Amino acid sequence: MHADTLKEKAKLSALSDEDLVLRVQAGENLCFDILVDRYKVRLYNYLLRLLRNEDEAEEIAQETFVRAFIHADKYKTIARFSTWLYTIATNLVRNKLRAKKRGPKFLSLWNRSPESDEDVQTVDLIDQARQPDVQFNDKQLGEIINEAISRIPDKYRTSFVLREINQLSYEEIAAATGLKLGTVRSRINRARNYFRRVIEPVLDKGVDF
């Protein structure tokens, strides 16, 4: 990258998200690059927890940024940019999951779907943790957590991930999901209980992470 561009980018990095979007609206595309750098990891992780598929998560993350850029002129500063971005992503995920449910279903003898019998899956998790003297590396820990998150029902999972992974406030989650504040609270608390019940066997084994 050109030295002047880097210098310009460093200067623009000090601006808030909202100021950057206003500049994008004025045609400064470099500002959008900064926003992408700021949010791509957070957005990707959010989508990965919901979709449990790296390719799909990246695809939806890209689609989210594309839509945010094309429709940047529709952004109003009454909402935070992050909320607006998560709203776009949440809607895309919702459509994706809906399309998946409508699509043809194949039964696999080796890999059970997350929506199948919960008891069996809990046994899987316990079995993973029961291995003696196992020390999980980051990747394994991530897989166990992702597995546990995937077992939270869809309607609770979105709010839960936005809260616990992306650290959004309840108000921001309500804005991003279009739910009432009380509903958001209740869904997050229900999801926390789901998650606790699924992950509890692993914790009970006292496995050293």
Add this chain to the structure above:
Amino acid sequence: MRCRQAKKLIFDYIDGVISESDRVGLENHLSDCGACEATASSLARSLDLLHRVPSAAPSENFNWKLRLRLAREKSAWRDDAQSIPTWQRAWNTRFALAALSTFAVVLIAGFAFLRSPWGPGESATRSGWQPQTMTSGTFAPKEEGVAGRTAYDPFVIRRSGGIGAQPVAMGALPGRDAGVGHEGQRGPILDVDSLKAQYTRSTLEYQRIRQLEQQIEVLHKELEKCNPEGQK
């Protein structure tokens, strides 16, 4: 504090939005209740574990792929936006469908109204009423009123005998020649009630009407004598 309340407050405690009094109450409850303490501990540990999970990173060429896609989509979007006029873009499928369905509903409702008893075409045909008979200040009598009319009603005479001479009698009324030219029609030509209402202010004219009514009554009786079955 009961366990049910304590389990609700645990979430507020985790979020750090619990009041001081609730916090003290919850901590006292947890020190006494093993089950709630286990739940709170398990919840805190599971969420702590969740927060320790390292975040995953998208592919290294994420930005490069995004730039390519943006360039492609932006140009496609711009071309699309420029090639279609604004009014045509607004006329999207949904709008067109909504407009079409509204038009269809209005069309069906209008057709149903025209075919209904309240429709202008149907009622005119049924009662034999013609717009020419309507003059200012008068109105065409309704068919329902026919049955209740007295024997001297000119309408009844017309229906019963189809008297061609009746317009002559009516024509004797000053300025009331509306009935002329409607011979042979089944519908009413003049309404005595409306005539009365119109001429009560003038005693002279009122008396003349009475005379006419008497003449009509006489004619009616004569007609009955000549044609006892002529009522139909």
